[in-house]
Amino acid sequence: MATKTTENKDNSPVKDSSATAETAASASKKNIQADNASVNENEMKNSPLHKFFVSALKDIYFAENAIIDALDKMQEAATTEELKEAFEDHQFQTKKHVSRLEKVFKLIDETPEKKECKAIKGIIEEGEEIIKSTEEGSMTRDAALIIAAQKVEHYEIATYGGLAQLAITMGHDKAADLLEKTLQEEEDTDYDLTEIAETYINFDAEQEE
Structure with missing residues (x-):
């Protein structure tokens, strides 16, 4: 996904914070899924x-x-x-x-x-x-x-x-x-x-x- 940019008054580019937030949310979701899989596996082995x-x-x-x-x-x-x-x-x-x-x-x-x-x-x-x-x-x-x-x-x-x-x-x-x-x-x-x-x-x- 391309990162959107805007310009400051001094014409310097600024990264769009929404893209960064979306990436962070995706990574967090993957970590939660991995944690849940680990919990489920441990629960199964103890069943x-x-x-x-x-x-x-x-x-x-x-x-x-x-x-x-x-x-x-x-x-x-x-x-x-x-x-x-x-x-x-x-x-x-x-x-x-x-x-x-x-x-x-x-x-x-x-x-x-x-x-x-x-x-x-x-x-x-x-x-x-x-x-x-x-x-x-x-x-x-x-x-x-x-x-x-x-x-x-x-x-x-x-x-x-x-x-x-x-x-x-x-x-x-x-x-x-x-x-x-x-x-x-x-x-x-x-x-x-x-x-x-x-x-x-x-x-x-x-x-x-």
Whole structure:
């Protein structure tokens, strides 16, 4: 905006004070908006919903790391190469999910931390018991391992689905996109495990004596 000028009696230019006042008012408005944004952000971070959201992220962060280790044992225990490969692929995918969660923490200005997840610990322990109680090299073991793996998937699907919706509610759109991407991958894995079971593993297991 050009600054208007007038002339004094001695013909020297004088700046229009209205332009200066308008500039000052604009700067003041921006400062107020910045202050309000800072207050709103602090209020959000102190809200019960935000605290729950972060706690749930720490819970699934612990779970994903625990699942990586569990998949090693499940892959080793599996009978068929197809199921072994499925567990190997899921382990690789789970490592990506851990990295993606770390990005979510960063997007909401929080530090990635693990909080013990009793639910996933129980599911993993159940999977370990399945390995002990089924015969090595049997299709029955594979059928049981698929059920154990799908219990893991269903826990993750429920968690990521809920977290994605909370992220949308709180305006964390980029975080929501990442969480929804992981949700879709978990659903795809669950479907793939069902396909493996229904193609032949369950039928072959039924024939075992």
